[in-house]
Amino acid sequence: MSSAQVALPLPVGRPGPFHGLVASLQVAADRIAHTCLAHGSAARDLAPSWGGAAWRAAEAELHGARIGAHALSEAVSAAAGVLHGYAGHLDATITAIAGLQRTWEHAETRHRRLAGLAAAQAGTPESGPTLAELDLDLSQERARLRVRHTQLMAALTEAGAAAAAALRVCRATPLTAPRPGTSMSGDWYEGLSASLPMSVHSLRTVTATETVAAAFAHTPPLHEWSSEDVAGIVRLDTADPAIASALMESLGIDGLTLLATRLAKTDPQDPSGMARATLALARLGTALRVALDPQAWADDPRWVSRVQETTARWRAAVSEPRATKDLPTGFPVLAVQAQTLLLHASRDGGTRPLSSEVLVSLATAAAAAEADGAIWTTVPGSDPMALVVAELDRQAGEAWRVLMRDVSPEVSLLDYLVARRGRFLDDERAARAVAIDLDHLMSVVSTRTDRPSVQLAGAFLGSLATAVVTTEDVSEGALQMSRYLTNFRPSLAAVLLAHPALITTVLQTPLAVDSDTLAAMKGWGSGPVAREHRESATASAFDLSPPTFSARVWLVDDGSEPTLHLDDITTLRSLLGLVGLAAHDQLTLDGDGVSIAPVLARATAPDVDALVASLRSHDAEATRDAATRMGALYGFGITAAAMLQSDRAATVDAQIETQRAVVQALQNVVRLPAKAQATPIGIVAGLALDRLMSEDPATFFPSLRLHAIHDANVEQAGYAAATRIELRLRAWDVVSESRCWSVAAGPEAWLRRHPGPDFTDGAGRPLSLAAMTSDQRVHMLQWAMSVPEYGRIDAAIRAGFTTGQDLATAAMKPAVHLEQLADLGTAQP
Amino acid sequence: MDLRCDPATLESTAATLAADAESLRALSALVRGGGVGPADPSTLTVEVDQLLADLWACLGLLATTADVLTSGVGTAARAYAGADERARLELRSLNGTAR
Numbered sequence: 034m035s036s037a038q039v040a041l042p043l044p045v046g047r048p049g050p051f052h053g054l055v056a057s058l059q060v061a062a063d064r065i066a067h068t069c070l071a072h073g074s075a076a077r078d079l080a081p082s083w084g085g086a087a088w089r090a091a092e093a094e095l096h097g098a099r100i101g102a103h104a105l106s107e108a109v110s111a112a113a114g115v116l117h118g119y120a121g122h123l124d125a126t127i128t129a130i131a132g133l134q135r136t137w138e139h140a141e142t143r144h145r146r147l148a149g150l151a152a153a154q155a156g157t158p159e160s161g162p163t164l165a166e167l168d169l170d171l172s173q174e175r176a177r178l179r180v181r182h183t184q185l186m187a188a189l190t191e192a193g194a195a196a197a198a199a200l201r202v203c204r205a206t207p208l209t210a211p212r213p214g215t216s217m218s219g220d221w222y223e224g225l226s227a228s229l230p231m232s233v234h235s236l237r238t239v240t241a242t243e244t245v246a247a248a249f250a251h252t253p254p255l256h257e258w259s260s261e262d263v264a265g266i267v268r269l270d271t272a273d274p275a276i277a278s279a280l281m282e283s284l285g286i287d288g289l290t291l292l293a294t295r296l297a298k299t300d301p302q303d304p305s306g307m308a309r310a311t312l313a314l315a316r317l318g319t320a321l322r323v324a325l326d327p328q329a330w331a332d333d334p335r336w337v338s339r340v341q342e343t344t345a346r347w348r349a350a351v352s353e354p355r356a357t358k359d360l361p362t363g364f365p366v367l368a369v370q371a372q373t374l375l376l377h378a379s380r381d382g383g384t385r386p387l388s389s390e391v392l393v394s395l396a397t398a399a400a401a402a403e404a405d406g407a408i409w410t411t412v413p414g415s416d417p418m419a420l421v422v423a424e425l426d427r428q429a430g431e432a433w434r435v436l437m438r439d440v441s442p443e444v445s446l447l448d449y450l451v452a453r454r455g456r457f458l459d460d461e462r463a464a465r466a467v468a469i470d471l472d473h474l475m476s477v478v479s480t481r482t483d484r485p486s487v488q489l490a491g492a493f494l495g496s497l498a499t500a501v502v503t504t505e506d507v508s509e510g511a512l513q514m515s516r517y518l519t520n521f522r523p524s525l526a527a528v529l530l531a532h533p534a535l536i537t538t539v540l541q542t543p544l545a546v547d548s549d550t551l552a553a554m555k556g557w558g559s560g561p562v563a564r565e566h567r568e569s570a571t572a573s574a575f576d577l578s579p580p581t582f583s584a585r586v587w588l589v590d591d592g593s594e595p596t597l598h599l600d601d602i603t604t605l606r607s608l609l610g611l612v613g614l615a616a617h618d619q620l621t622l623d624g625d626g627v628s629i630a631p632v633l634a635r636a637t638a639p640d641v642d643a644l645v646a647s648l649r650s651h652d653a654e655a656t657r658d659a660a661t662r663m664g665a666l667y668g669f670g671i672t673a674a675a676m677l678q679s680d681r682a683a684t685v686d687a688q689i690e691t692q693r694a695v696v697q698a699l700q701n702v703v704r705l706p707a708k709a710q711a712t713p714i715g716i717v718a719g720l721a722l723d724r725l726m727s728e729d730p731a732t733f734f735p736s737l738r739l740h741a742i743h744d745a746n747v748e749q750a751g752y753a754a755a756t757r758i759e760l761r762l763r764a765w766d767v768v769s770e771s772r773c774w775s776v777a778a779g780p781e782a783w784l785r786r787h788p789g790p791d792f793t794d795g796a797g798r799p800l801s802l803a804a805m806t807s808d809q810r811v812h813m814l815q816w817a818m819s820v821p822e823y824g825r826i827d828a829a830i831r832a833g834f835t836t837g838q839d840l841a842t843a844a845m846k847p848a849v850h851l852e853q854l855a856d857l858g859t860a861q862p
Numbered sequence: 863m864d865l866r867c868d869p870a871t872l873e874s875t876a877a878t879l880a881a882d883a884e885s886l887r888a889l890s891a892l893v894r895g896g897g898v899g900p901a902d903p904s905t906l907t908v909e910v911d912q913l914l915a916d917l918w919a920c921l922g923l924l925a926t927t928a929d930v931l932t933s934g935v936g937t938a939a940r941a942y943a944g945a946d947e948r949a950r951l952e953l954r955s956l957n958g959t960a961r
Contacts, residue, residue, distance in 0.1 A: 044902050045900045045901055045902040046899060046900055046901040046902060047899070050897065050898045050899050051898050053896075054896050054897070054898055054910070054914075057892055057893065057896050058893075058917075060889075060892070061889050061892065061893060061917065061921070064885055064886075064889055065886075065921075065924075068882040068885060068886065068924075068928075069878045069879065069881075069882055070879070070882050070924060070927065070928060088938075091931060091934050091935065094927060094930065094931060095931065097927075098924060098927045098928075098931075101920075101924070102924055105917075105920055105924075109917060112913055116898075116910070119906070186902075189902060190902050190903055193901055193902050193903050193905075193906045194903050194905065194906070196906055196909075197903065197905040197906040197908075197909040200906075200909040200910065200913050201909055203913070204909075204912065204913055204916055208920075220912075220916045221916045221917070221919075221920050222916050222919040222920050222923065225920050225923055225924075226923060229923060229924075229927050231927075231930050232923055232926040232927040232929075232930050233923070235926050235929065235930050236922070236923065236926050
């Protein structure tokens, strides 16, 4: 290498590859632009000849391809232009530097020649420039060339950086417009793939099939699998529809069932095996969820079609009553159980809720299996009904779509779960767990005001009424059913609070009921009417015939928010009994006013439990909710009862006015016969009568002095105030009982710092407020200021109480009028 | 099913799309071997490589699009021609409802 090449090196890179690439890119841009995808002729051809969802998807894909291909062609062309520019610059720079190198070499040659001459002529008169002068000249020329070289190289580097930046911009230019609500970023491929979903699916399907095949390489046949063999599955991203689909394709529904069954039987004493099995079940379950989800690749009609096929096959599999034969490990597992286990294991995987069709299939298969005596608790997480209700809880607004569907002829899922499941399911623990979840779901639904939700609440009330009425018997099964139904108390209270017209109706239900109807309800009567009723009730309870009372819950929709009415007195009584308001005699007036408080105390018992639990877990939101519910039920109950009392008092006053009018009319017509007036007795009697006739009738008929409504109002005001205080004291006692404070903030520590009357029970808890002396109470209240839960509960109860009062005040006219009560003797249950 | 369908047009479209797929795959192969070697600055080389990788992926994707559409249009053509009962059912399934 010459000194010139060393001193003035050529730049990195050669124009040839650049020019070659530019040519390739230009060819590519040109050919892309001339595909029929890019100029859209295919779309034009398709339009008049094809229709339907597949055509729309194809057209969308073509549209995306046309826009993308056209933009890609332009972008590639632009990139070629950039590279062409740089290649030219590189070419010119190389040429220029080659020129500098030649100049460098000439300078050196010239220097050598002149230096030799200078040496030869040294000391002579002809001597020219000295060697030192020649060296200086060479040095200056070299420096000049180096500067030029540096300038050229810097300019090229600058051009290269500019070209790189231009390519970056070129690649970042979106090929398609971003979809609404998305931001376009990344590179060409990312943008293009967003507009070509079906093509992306095809590419991913190919790679997913390979990935899944690799996961199952070197594994034993499925019936020999154990938790040792799941490593490949665990590594799969089964939330990816391509992987999920390939996995389902590879295993099949039966293979999935078999695998789930094997994993479910992992020895619980093997913690690492259990962990692996749980993880594998979650992965498989996620794949199943995705494979059953039409929305997973919603923009591809092929996927929707595939999901329909998968769902049909899956539905047939879960309805298969035979258990998987698994001789090595013993107990049988139903297909629906194995599938439930998978879906249960994957419920936290960030997937969408299961579709209505899937849930109805599960519930239908479960109902059939339960009729055959299925026991779900043998495999934790395998109860299909528990899964169905949990999934519905994720989409409460859509719950009606599933709960109102039949799971056996003429029996809706809701009716099955409320009125029937607790009656014959031997697995009481499983039944209760589902009932608690359903109760929560119905509490949520009851707060919704859309028509389907209100309709669902009505069906819920009807099912409850059916269940309660047909559980009047005292047999062992009925007692179990009563215990089962208590699970629905909180949601029933919530429904009643959400529909004031309903609770007002319930509170005004009279005591009297004819014995024939009652007997029929209980199934004990002997008369023809009773027999007919008994048969109806029995059929309803045991033969899964249509519910007797559901039809009597009316949905009233007057253009505003829909609400419910009940027109059946027996249904009202049944519901009243379930919520704890059954003792009608406690709603009548006695010496102390309306004794509704004990009834409300019973009705709010679940809220007290919830309150204690939330205080202990320091869940402020749950505490506030429970306290508000308590307050609302009290406020509502007291106010509604007061309205009842006022109605009755107004009737009494009206009767008194009538009596007074009768007496006054009598006064006007009563006259002593003339003959009698002449006798001494007659004279005395005449004086007395004159006096009587000049008096207010109320002075000699004490009953006419009564102003019932005034008295009632005074009584109600006092009673409402007293009840409110009683409720607050009760709630404070609940806080005290929960001991929700730290030891340092507890009453004993506080008492050591603040001497005074000891208000504790000796075990670190305040006594009940009712049991305290005034001094103890004052001292306790001072301490309670430092415990926020007391104040929080107080505020929530006050707010709830006011809400309840407002609800009662705003209650619509009751659906059952007093006049209808006379018809009770002929009322049909 | 839609009686206005034109199987011949669909078949022709499918054939054009298949030719597109072939052409795009050839381009993809052409691009894949490309490159400019080292350059100054080195970021230029990196950008060129990324551009080519991106272009290669896009060409593959567009080729797949052509394949997918060829298959779909071909299915529709056979279904509308009434020659292939399986294709007719497949299209009906894809469309969700029979037209």
